[in-house]
Amino acid sequence: MSSNVTEAASGPAAPAFARWATPNELPVIDFAPLAGGNASAIEAVAREVDAACREIGFLTVVNHPVPAAQIKDIFHQAARFFALPEAEKMKSWMGNSRNFRGFLPMDQGADQRNFAGAAVPGFQQHITGEKLKARKPNRNEAFQVAAEPAPDDADVGAGTPLHGPNQWPADLPGFKEAVLGYHTTMVGFAGLMASLFARGLGMPADYFAQFYKKPLIQLRLLHYLPHKEDIDALEGGDSRAHCDAGGFTMLQQDDVGGLEIKSRSGEWLVVPPVENSFVINIGDSMKMWTNHRYASTLHRVVNRYGRERFSVGVFANPDYHTIIRPLPTCVDADNPPKFDEMKSGEALRFLYSRVWPSAPAPN
Numbered sequence: 139m140s141s142n143v144t145e146a147a148s149g150p151a152a153p154a155f156a157r158w159a160t161p162n163e164l165p166v167i168d169f170a171p172l173a174g175g176n177a178s179a180i181e182a183v184a185r186e187v188d189a190a191c192r193e194i195g196f197l198t199v200v201n202h203p204v205p206a207a208q209i210k211d212i213f214h215q216a217a218r219f220f221a222l223p224e225a226e227k228m229k230s231w232m233g234n235s236r237n238f239r240g241f242l243p244m245d246q247g248a249d250q251r252n253f254a255g256a257a258v259p260g261f262q263q264h265i266t267g268e269k270l271k272a273r274k275p276n277r278n279e280a281f282q283v284a285a286e287p288a289p290d291d292a293d294v295g296a297g298t299p300l301h302g303p304n305q306w307p308a309d310l311p312g313f314k315e316a317v318l319g320y321h322t323t324m325v326g327f328a329g330l331m332a333s334l335f336a337r338g339l340g341m342p343a344d345y346f347a348q349f350y351k352k353p354l355i356q357l358r359l360l361h362y363l364p365h366k367e368d369i370d371a372l373e374g375g376d377s378r379a380h381c382d383a384g385g386f387t388m389l390q391q392d393d394v395g396g397l398e399i400k401s402r403s404g405e406w407l408v409v410p411p412v413e414n415s416f417v418i419n420i421g422d423s424m425k426m427w428t429n430h431r432y433a434s435t436l437h438r439v440v441n442r443y444g445r446e447r448f449s450v451g452v453f454a455n456p457d458y459h460t461i462i463r464p465l466p467t468c469v470d471a472d473n474p475p476k477f478d479e480m481k482s483g484e485a486l487r488f489l490y491s492r493v494w495p496s497a498p499a500p501n
């Protein structure tokens with residue numbers, strides 16, 4: 139694994155069809171100063187994060203609080219799960235869930251009969267209208283979970299969308315515990331990120347906490363085979379390039395590489411794998427919250443590297459009932475509000491039901 143970005147930036151593997159992002163384009167931000175609790179050091183980190191979010195909406199974080207052993211283990215768990223026979227994996231098929239939990243096989247899309255939720259102007263524009271019809275499913279297999287609800291969960295009882303059970307493989311000892319353990323750790327890290335965003339946006343550090351009380355934070359294990367098709371097929375109307383939908387994403391990719399982000403000038407930049415780092419990116423919900431001050435940047439994965447690739451994404455979505463309105467610090471005479479309000483849960487349902495399979499809702 140590359141030990142630093144400079145090495146990756148000048149490494150021999152730079153593909154001809156895209157190029158490595160440089161640290162100027164994709165900042166590498168050191169979180170070590172946060173550990174000391176020094177107020178001005180925290181502000182300085184928040185300002186760096188803020189600048190990256192305004193500019194490209196992606197950043198690489200080193201010296202983050204997630205234990206290296208836990209990261210190693212989640213990749214181990216992902217490899218165990220995806221190595222199961224297809225029939226075993228299909229026992230936890232996402233299409234059996236109404237909450238978009240479970241196994242998503244390669245190349246599988248949604249069923250139009252399950253489309254739900256309402257479109258919001260400015261949100262998930264890569265799937266609105268005709269673009270959705272031209273879009274092919276992703277060429278990866280995935281396994282998705284969210285928080286495990288308590289037996290007496292009020293939202294599950296009330297039938298609130300996106301709340302419900304996970305689907306676990308029957309015969310994979312320790313898998314459920316490890317995956318939920320990683321989820322719990324990442325909920326903590328998401329809280330830290332949210333406090334940095336709030337500081338950078340001139341809001342109280344705990345501002346977002348009120349919207350992350352029972353957050354719909356998803357964990358997605360991903361497995362990609364080497365890409366054989368013509369790469370140009372990913373560029374046009376049928377691109378699987380996308381902007382993330384929720385607040386922000388916290389990603390682990392292995393040392394294969396393959397995550398590419400579209401620069402403002404229209405170039406595809408490869409995100410260099412940096413050992414023990416997280417890639418953090420802004421999703422459409424945070425773009426909306428910040429009245430488009432923060433960039434939600436188009437990205438895709440193309441595994442051009444001849445070996446299988448694993449990644450683990452954590453999607454920090456707020457509580458279902460969150461109403462997103464432009465933050466007061468992001469609105470002024472030069473930046474009038476770009477929208478009135480957005481119902482977070484319904485907006486996420488709009489996306490999920492269009493890209494993933496689902497069991498039909500009860501009548």
Ligand SMILES: O=C(O)CCC(=O)C(=O)O
Nearest residue numbers: 360382391397439449451
């Ligand atoms: O696998 C990756 O590196 C990124 C995956 C991704 O963009 C997503 O699942 O939203």
Ligand SMILES: [Fe+2]
Nearest residue numbers: 380381382437
């Ligand atoms: Fe993404």
